[in-house]
Amino acid sequence: MLSISTIFFQFCPYFRRYPQPNFGIFNLYQQHPMSDLSYISLRGNRAYNTVVRPDFELYFEASKNIYHPVDNPHGTFPLNVADNNLNWSILSKKLQHISATQKIPHWVSGYTSGRGHETFRAALAEFVGNFLANRPLDPENIGVAAGATAVIELSAIILADKGDVAVFPAPAYPVYSRDIMNKAGVERYDLITHHDSDAIHHGPILSIEHLEKAKQDIEYQGSNFKLLVVTNPDNPTGGLYTAEQLETIADWCIERKIHFIVNEIYGLVTINTKHPSIVTDYAHQHQFTSFLSIIHQKNSPYLHQWYALSKDIGISGMRVGTVYSLNQPFLSAFNNLSLPHMVSNHTQWLLENVLGDQKFMRNFLDAQQQALTKGYIVVVEMLKKLNIPFVPSYGSLFVWADFSKFLKTETLTGEMEFWENLYKNTGVLLTPGIGFGHTKKGMFRIVYTCFDDGSLLVAMARIADYLSSLSKS
Structure with a gap:
């Protein structure tokens, strides 16, 4: 008899394109041949059994297969960690110039x-x-x-x-x-x-x-x-x-x-x-x-x-x-x-x-706001088309959106199941609501500052296609 995961791999139209995610990471107490915890202190035991955040390992996994429109068109979109890559090309040139032209004190x-x-x-x-x-x-x-x-x-x-x-x-x-x-x-x-x-x-x-x-x-x-x-x-x-x-x-x-x-x-x-x-x-x-x-x-x-x-x-x-x-x-x-x-x-x-360098910083921050606003608009325009409620953002790097109507059950289990399936089917990884301390299930954070506008459009289109398939099923 075929396992559920095998059947999923054979018949899911999107998931075959992506490497199988390691959802075993959510077992916080995985054993390893050298995992005898008697070798470390009680503080060490607590650290061993305490993950930083439930989506971090999956983030690093997704980061090994990043989407690129030419080199990797079926790659992944980790939109769950608050990195701001919008103007790194500008800043990196400035850092390189300082290193090359100024004497280190x-x-x-x-x-x-x-x-x-x-x-x-x-x-x-x-x-x-x-x-x-x-x-x-x-x-x-x-x-x-x-x-x-x-x-x-x-x-x-x-x-x-x-x-x-x-x-x-x-x-x-x-x-x-x-x-x-x-x-x-x-x-x-x-x-x-x-x-x-x-x-x-x-x-x-x-x-x-x-x-x-x-x-x-x-x-x-x-x-x-x-x-x-x-x-x-x-x-x-x-x-x-x-x-x-x-x-x-x-x-x-x-x-x-x-x-x-x-x-x-x-x-x-x-x-x-x-x-x-x-x-x-x-x-x-x-x-x-x-x-x-x-x-x-x-x-x-x-x-x-x-x-x-x-x-x-x-x-x-x-x-x-x-x-x-x-x-x-x-x-x-x-x-x-x-x-x-x-x-x-x-x-x-x-x-x-x-x-x-005050002039550089003013120009850099102006460029940041322009790029930030453009990325934000890409995300919220798609959310509006999908009738997904969200909180209008004044600042930060993300949108707080309500996907609760797509949960099978409005529970933590339902939330995590939707989150996992969204990633499996689209390669788009969001921040799940678990850990934010809120009562509403189905709330997810979308980080929009890790990709350019064109790539964000692809990510949001994948989400739209997947949600459309849920509505038809």
């Missing part, structure tokens, strides 16, 4: 401050101040570490104790759970503010009532509400918190001695919401407002900002994350703990020169 070969070299922090302060905050920033309030993940982990270790709770308005980036838990031992609490995505079409709806209810719930369970983290622009919805929202929440947190952190990692990748193709999707033309001005206005040790160059500049692999805070004991502790998380001095020197 002596400090690059030695040790430097655990918070980042002083000249790099000065360049960061000027760049972020000019382009994100619209106000002067003091380099002495900046801490630098190897990527946003390192900054988040260090912040959790310093600002909270093991067993304390960090609150995230849902849906929220799944890997926050690992970043705050793996070493710091801080618990994640997903704060539900809505169920259906139409409730947040005009932006996040986090209110003081939501926060009070979460605080009561956490304290009832005998825990301590220690951190509140929001991402602005939001991941995965692309929504924007208004300045009024942020200030109201900041006052609430300061009064209750809760650390309020705003992650602005997507602060400079915003959509041109006035573009004729999408302008009618927005009832309000919100503009991004950085939390940095509120930090200085309130002058409180309970307010902090996270940032990184990963998304805005498109250099996730260069690992540069930052924290900005007026809390000097926090920054001193950051310096003392950051040795395993320091950014390469050579990377700091290279980027110091890039960020310091």
